[in-house]
Amino acid sequence: MEVTRLLRALGWAATGFALLVAVAFDHVYLDWFRQVPYxxxxxxxxxxxxxxxxxxxxLGPRALPVTAGVLAVTVVVVRVLHRTTVEADDHLPPFSATAVLALLGLLALLSWRGTALPSAFAAPVVVAAVALQPVLVRQTDVYTxxxxxxxxxxxxxxxxxxxxxxxxxGRRTQAVRIRLEQRAEFARDLHDFVAHHVTGIVVQAQxxxxxxxKRPDLVLPVLVRIEKAGVETLDSMRRMVGLLRDDDHLALAPVAGVPEVRALVxxxxxxxxxxxxxxxxxxxxxxxVHRVVMEALTxxxxxxxxVHAVEVLLCQANGWxxxxxxxxxxxxRGSSGGFGLRGLDERVTALGGRIHTGPVATGGWAVEATLPARRTT
Incomplete structure (x- = not known):
């Protein structure tokens, strides 16, 4: 986040510097054309x-195209009025470097992040305001x-x-597709998870x-175990379904546990x-944890x-x-990122954890995730 803010600040400063250079250029070549200051x-x-x-x-995505369109029209009007203030057309420069640079910057921004429909109307207006500046004052071959x-x-x-x-x-569409695929997988696994626990409860009840x-004294302990299994199942289902309903996080596949991690390794x-x-x-x-290990090994x-050695460390300490x-x-190529690791980042973040991937000092690559050690009741 800090890097993004720094890059934005540098971009803003570079834009301001470029505009100052354009203003200085305009001043010099206007003097050359007219022998008068701005x-x-x-x-x-x-x-x-x-x-x-x-x-x-x-400026928001809606205000950006409106602002650019209004200013483009303003530049055209000023250009026409500019022509009426001089005695001869040959005293007029072909364009204003500052206005052209600023309009081109606004054109790039509105075509990138402006609201689609207003931008579709504003973009041709801005293009025309940039391109027509020379012929608005003189119709000669050079100005053409x-x-x-x-x-x-x-x-x-x-x-x-x-x-x-x-x-x-495209990136947003890809992210949505991955989210939908993971939710579909979550729904399938959630069915297996519920079926497994409910089956255990039914078996104990039978x-x-x-x-x-014959042994009524053994019924009470069995009922206690049934109650505990039911509470654990409901708690886990509430947490997982809550993640499934949350649009900001990807769902988690619920079945695999530590034994499955051991088998995978x-x-x-x-x-x-x-x-x-x-x-x-x-x-x-x-x-x-199982998904992190599976993605890393894949x-x-x-x-x-x-690769000569691969190690998987799994530890719990201090609640993590x-x-x-x-x-x-x-x-x-492809080790440093991809949609699989991006999905893992969202999974881990959804649980309140964090994940880091990158090279290690001794050579090789590491994937490390830290998760809160929630336990069943």
Missing amino acids: GPFELAAAVLPALALLAAPW IFTLVLALVALVVLGAGVAARLVVA GARAIAA ADFGAALVEDGDLTDLAVEVTST NIRKHATD VVVKVTDDGTPG
Whole structure:
């Protein structure tokens, strides 16, 4: 988050510096054309779009295209009025560098993050305001060439903004698809989870009924176990269904536990190190541990090369469960990210934990997740 804020601040500062350079350039070449300093029309055409561009980070997606469209029309009007204030057209420069730069910046922003429908109307207006500046004051071959060049630049900026918009939309669509796939998997696993626990409760109830006549003294302990199993099942279901209903977090697959983690590590041929009390952990914790290990081992198999040793550390201390998977190989392409690790990050965060992936100092790659050690009642 801090890095993002720093980059935004640097981008804002760079934009301000570029606008200052454009203002200085305008001043110099206006003097060359007219032998006079900036007038009120030149100031209006330069300052208004520049201020809007500097304020763009605080403009919402709806206000951005409206602001850009209004300023584009303003620049055109000022340009026409500008023409009426000079005695000869050859005293007019082909364009205002400050206005062009500011309008191009607004064009890029509105095509990237502006509301779709207003941006579709505002973008052509901004392109026209940038491209038509030369021919609004003189219709000569040189000024027409300037118009074509500005139009080409504006279209390139518009295309870059639209491309960035499509990339962001594609990532969002991909994230939604992953979320829906995981929720579908969650629903299937939740059915198995409920069926398993309810089956155990039914079996214990049938056993209690069978021994009720001959050993009534054993019925009460069985009822206590049934009650405990029912409470545990309800608590876990409430937590998992709550995550399923939460639009901000991905659901968790609920079935796998510590024994399944041991079997997974053994099948892969990795070393398993356990430390602390790992019994009676809540099902959403153990299932997430299983998913972390499975994703990490899958990435090792798919992406890492020259792997000689893989270690899985599973420990519990001070109310936290830590699972860490390390290898000594060479990380390949795709080891550092992907939708699988992105989904894990959302799973772990949903439980109040954190996850870290990256290279280790001695060589290889590590995936480490820390989760709160919730226990069954």
